[in-house]
Amino acid sequence: MLETIHFYHTNDIHSHFEYWLRSQYFIRNERLAYAEKGEPSFLFDVGDHLDRSNIYTEATLGLGNVKLLNEAQYDVVTIGNNEGITLDFDELYHLYDDARFEVVVANLKAANGENPKWLKPYTILRTKYGTKIGVIGATAFYELFYKELQWEITEPRKAIISIAKELRGEVDILLCLSHLGITEDEMLAQECPELDVIFGAHTHHFLEEGKMVNGVLLTGCGKFGAYTGHLVIQYDHERRKIVHKEEMVIDNALLPEIEGELEFLEQLSHTGKELMSEPLFQSAKSYNKEWFHHSQISRLFAKAVLEHTGADCAMFNAGIFLDGLKKGNVSKYDIHRILPHPINLCVVELTGRQLKEVYLQAKNEEWSQLELRGLGFRGLVFGKILTYEFSVNKNRELIVKGEVSDLNKTYQLATLDMFTFGYFFPNFKYAKKKYYLPYFLRDVLVEYCKRHFS
Incomplete structure (x- = not known):
């Protein structure tokens, strides 16, 4: 007997739901049609389904995303870094309590x-014909972040x-949900x-027909829900082996619009705004923002x-x-609109x-005009890099907190975690540092304004 099995998969949606209804309507109808033909199907998500820059996700702390996954009848998911390190320990611990799908993170x-x-390292699915499908999941290795959040990642x-070596003899088909990135997948x-x-997921790579590496088929469907795999x-039951595997990608923008x-x-937006409408503090004045200069809000934030x-x-x-x-009452929604990024502070020694x-x-x-995508940044333009309490004077001396510095002395620089990943300041990657999570x-x-504006 030759059994045909279908696997639909999504990755790195990042709470972009513009095509969610039409893509899930399409998948549901496809699965029903295949079921009538006797062909089993499954639905997977490979992580970063949530993104706290989205109002609905922020307001529900990801529980709204789980609700959507339940309604869409997903079978198995793994977590991405947005599930793993943008929620505090208790929020992640209970994120999937009501999930009607399996969560695999090895x-x-x-x-x-x-x-x-x-939380489980893998699961085994079965088709109605008895085919056993092993599904392993794993997420990106952000060791320092997980440690700060009281998780142990390997x-x-x-x-x-x-x-995989343990399961290979027990299953007929062996799959991996990898939120690791294309380079890791190839290795x-x-x-x-x-x-x-x-x-595949994490690096937002797009493999229209998949990519074969050492006999293993790799997939990747970009980002933001634009594509479904x-x-x-x-599977040949008599020969007990896979005889064909083929990947195709569906462009969700080309699917029929759903009423x-x-x-x-x-x-979703209305629900998020309502849940985040309660005032947090009251401001006696307004604080302007500037993208290419210091501003009132940048000075306030530096103090915080x-x-x-x-x-x-x-x-x-x-x-x-x-x-x-x-000016006036400031709600959680107002603050989220100002700083939507899932970015943490980091102190680098x-x-x-x-430092100079x-x-x-x-x-x-050139950086100020950069249209940055990723690294936690959810803005429109990178803007000028602003420095506070350190500068270089006309004599090319480093001034820290108003005094000429000792170039051999160690100083603590508070900055954004995205600067520590090596892209902008390579020295940060290897310096001693402390991340301030989950804030x-x-x-x-907010905490600064609550203390000083009351």
């Missing part, structure tokens, strides 16, 4: 105490390979030919950052402020010599 466990009931490829395929397919596997799409999006961290100086880009702070180098690098005028930038500003 390289994560609670650092202290019991794991949440939903190297994902090792975890996947260990389970995994080379090291683990036991896998049949790696469903459809994998077809043919009520606009109302659906408006309702320095007070929160106790650092010697601070640095951040002006583009993080999407709006100014209004640098010598005076290194950072200051000079920050003067790169987002908006949380830091």
